[in-house]
Structure formats: structure tokens, C-alpha cells
Amino acid sequence: MPELPEVETVRKGLLALVQDKTIATVDVYWPKIITNDTAKFQKALQGKVIETIDRRGKYLLFRFSDNLTMVSHLRMEGKYHLDTAVTPIDKHTHVVFNFTDGTQLRYADVRKFGRMTLGLTGFEQSLSGIAALGPEPLSKAFTIAGFTQALKKHHKNIKAVLLDQHTVAGLGNIYCDEVLWLCKIHPLQPADTLTAKEIKALHAAIQIELKTAIAAGGTTIRSYVDASGQQGHFQLQLHVYGREGQPCERCGTIIEKFKVAGRGTHICPKEQQLR
């Protein structure tokens, strides 16, 4: 499941593969992936050049010539890769961008949860999802003061707050469990009850964790690969996610798994206690 480090890894890899390429045509095999009118989407992209690719939270922002931006969210299993027209389209490929040089950018998504939206650059600021997004965790906009203020507004549990993207952008289920373990905070602890010390530790852990995960090319748990088909390596540095039944690396207590906000959640029951 691509979270910020995986999306950033995809962005960098993808940029190296498709920058400056010109789109000839677009094939759409599962129209629900495109939230615009499919025919308009296809027509608008004809002849456009991919100038760069940006990222905001877990969203990829393809910047095209003529002031067009395509917002793309991979959700659970979305993947991009470069291919040639002679390779048969597999059943999980839903959108194909045909370039004028004969190569293709293919979007595959087993679950079909991913979405793409095209508009005039800047439209993404008012797109639901991006408009309400919290600060980028690796930018100066993510301050301890702002983080503290945002946490005070919520009485729901800290894990749900970190997951919902409004307080800070980019964390998903895996990195939430990891940073909470690092800071010894119980995922059900109400956000507005965290101490200043805990908030400071969480703020730091989020940044270190995401930076380290980006450096490792992201985390491959089920199926994540980057734009070149390479797996990430950060799964080797996970402390709690997917480790239920195994001893905590710090204290030896058996890691437990239960549901929080509808998500599988992993904790060390000794070190992460609800207050």
C-alpha cells in the first residue's frame, strides 16, 4: 500500500522514465479510474508533453504542457510502469498512455481503487482530498506548534487522526503503527490528551521515519514496486507492522494486533499503554 515514501519513490523513478515524452493517445479500459468524462480526458491529453511530476501527500501530480495537471492517487495497489506496444495488455491494466516514441506508460491496479483527475494546473488546490490536506511532513510547514494545535482539535484516537490526512499528509497504516511504537504511544490514546513531550517525539519520529523509508525505496509488504518494478527495502526496518506474535525488539513482550479505525493495528502492549 503506497504511503508517502512509496509515492515519492514512484515519482522519482517515473520522472526519469517519462519526462519530456509526448502523449499520442490514451486508452482507458476501466473508466471509473478516471473521474473526468473519459472522452474529454483522452482528448485533452493528446499531444501534451509530460513536463514534470510533483507530489502532495500520497497524490502524484503530473504536470503537462498547456497548463494541464493530472492528479493520480494509487490507493491500495495502483502501479505505473513503462512498456512497449508489443507487450499484451494484462487484465489489471486499466489506463495506457501511448507516447509518440512508441513506448507506453501503463497504469495497473488489481483492486481498481486508484483514481485520476485532469484539470487546469491549480485546480488540484480545490480538489476534495487535496484541499483539506495537512502539511507536508518533510517541509517547513510541518511545525510542532501547528501539529500541537491540530491535535488539540480532536478527541478521537491518535491513530485515526494520523490516518485521516488532515493533520499531517502522507501517513498510512504501516507508518502510523511504526511511529506510534517508536514514541511508545497507544493508538487509541485521544489526540487531545497527548503531552507536549509526546507531540514533540511524534513530530520528530514522523520525519525521521519517512526520510529513512524514502532512502530505502519504500516498504514492500504485499505487492508494492516502484516505476521500474523494484521492491522497496524498508520492510526490513519495520518494528511492529506485520509482526504480531513476535517479541518486541525493545522489551521482548509479544506484539499484539487488533483493529483501530477499521485498520489492522500492531502494538507492544507493555510499552504502549492507554492512559
Add this chain to the structure above:
DNA sequence: AGCCCGTCCTGAGGGC
């Protein structure tokens, strides 16, 4: 405003 829940999807894995 905040919060919770249903929805979208398919493949993997368990039970019998």
C-alpha cells in the same frame, strides 16, 4: 464541526 460508517474492488487464505 467532528465523527462514524458504508462503499468501492479482487485475490489470498482458511475452513470444511
Add this chain to the structure above:
DNA sequence: TGCCCTCAGGACGGGC
């Protein structure tokens, strides 16, 4: 072997 059921979950819209 094969079938059925459950689980995995990010974001969003609707309802309270």
C-alpha cells in the same frame, strides 16, 4: 479438489 466466507484497506460521501 473446490467452494464459500472473511479479510486487506485509502479516501470520500452521507448521515447523525
